[in-house]
Amino acid sequence: MGHHGLARAVGAALAVITVIAMTTAGLTAALQIGTTSPSGAEVSTTVADVQSLYSADLVARINAERAARTDSSVPIPQLSVDPALEAYAQVWSAHLAAIHTIADPAVGTCSGPAGAQVCMFAANSGDTGNGYWPGDGSDGMNAEYMASAGHRQNELSAAYSDVGVGVTCSGGQAWTVEVFGYSASDIPSATARQASQNAQQGSPVPSSPTVAGSPTGKPVYCPGQTIASNGTTTATGGQYAYPFAVTSVPGEPDGLTSPEAVGMAATSDANGYWVARSDGTVTTHGDAVNYGSMAAATLNAPITHIVATPDGKGYWLVAADGGIFSFGDASFYGSMGARPLNAPVVGMAPTASGHGYWLVASDGGIFAFGDAVYQGSMGGRSLNAPVVGMAADTATGGYWLVGTDGGIFSYDAPFYGSTGNLHLNRPVNAMMASSDGRGYSFVASDGGVFTYGDAPFKGSTGSTQLNAPVVGMAGDNATGGYWLVSADGGIFSFGAPFFGAG
Secondary structure (H helix, E strand, O other), X not given: OOOOEEEEEEOOOOOOOOOOEOOHHHHHHHOOOOOXXXXXXXXXXXXXXXXXXXXXXXXXXXXXXXXXXXXXOOOOOOOEEOHHHHHHHHHHHHHHHHHOOOOOOOOOOEEXXXXXXXXXXXXXXXXXXXXXXXXXXXXXXXXXXXXXXXXXXXXXXXXXXXXXXXXXXXXXXXXXXXXXXXXXXXXXXXXXXXXXXXXXXXXXXXXXXXXXXXXXXXXXXXXXXXOOOOOOXXXXXXXXXXXXXXXXXXXXXXXXXXXXXXXXXXXXXXXXXXXXXXXXXEEEEEOOOOOOOOOOOOOOOOEEEEEEOOOOXXXXXXXXXXXXXXXXXXXXXXXXXXXXXXXXXXXXXXXXXXXXEEEEEOOOOEEEEEOOOOOOOOOOOOOOOOEEEEEEEOOOOEEEEEEOOOOEEEEOOOOOOOOOOOOOOOOEEEEEEOOOOXXXXXEEOOOOEEXXXXXXXXXXXXXOOXXXXXXXXXXXXXXXXXXXXXXXXXXXXXXXXOOOOO
């Protein structure tokens, strides 16, 4: 792993705030030092895109960590990117790249009109690069910040509501700067949030749970960063699409032989299964029939799930933009493709007849098609953790949703329990209903399995070191067992026959 240099600057206590009005232009002008690359060459559009991608990924990782720790008693707001803070951070990261030294920017400055000023109170800065994948892209950078108590406190502080992240790619490294703050008018609320967090979570905020770091995070790399033990380096920079909804950059070597697996589905006789990958590839195992795939097509968004028809003679693929692709006897009843979404689609469940289906987005929004009846959703409501999957109750026509914290939302379906109030080692990634609809199971990225109702527990990989996170599960209706699939296509069988890896 490459060298990570870190430093920290913390502003004044919340009760003592010096407000210095400064416009975005003023912030930038104050830091016009070494904004060109060390070679003097103008940064290309491709590199600028990667830097923006890296910045967005760091913000997503920070917000994922914050979401895992917030609840009604400790409200930790999701950070919004403030343009002035972002400009400040970007200019300073370019300065660090030019001098090749870690140093924090000044804090305590504010920007914006009087009464609505966004003030900056803390900063993180660091560099990463010239090391091996994984752990040397944006995942490694944020992991280093999270491993340091002071930097972690900056990222997770409930007081902050605004962030600016700057990234400069230079010499095969990423030079990153994060600045945190909130509006001057938000002082009373910020103080109250911080006091509540300090009392209940401590200061600094503990490092557990870790939800956005290696191995579950999919990082962004700057051009030239080494990502393989054989010395292969990135050509243009880029990232993996899952689990953060940030546009990918084509052409990035990723150390994997094929796109990552995103889910699996079992045949109706439980003598086989399909494994789907993010590019739309579908592999068959056991007696599973290949009905087609999207492997040769250009997708607007990555595939996130595969669902078999009730008779096992077809399947649907669902993409993050809500696009639906039907194969075999699976019929197309509609989709959210080409329609604006507030959050990416993360799951799908068919009706008992197979003549309809529901889609669920990460904000808990539900979209019903065919004979699927809309029973309610969490769309537009505050969630403690994003929704990652759903399962249908074939007995009632209702459905369950599950969040990354294992929280269950039931709609015209019995509630059998959840882990919403428990501490999990890793976030939940997928769920399934038991064969008779009187229970459900869900799985975390470390392969930990949680069962409720009449869903049997047959084992898990929760205590096993995995090469890649578990991303899906499917049930064996003949034995009551189940299979788990990891992002590298590995299959783990529990009370179910093994038909090969994906």
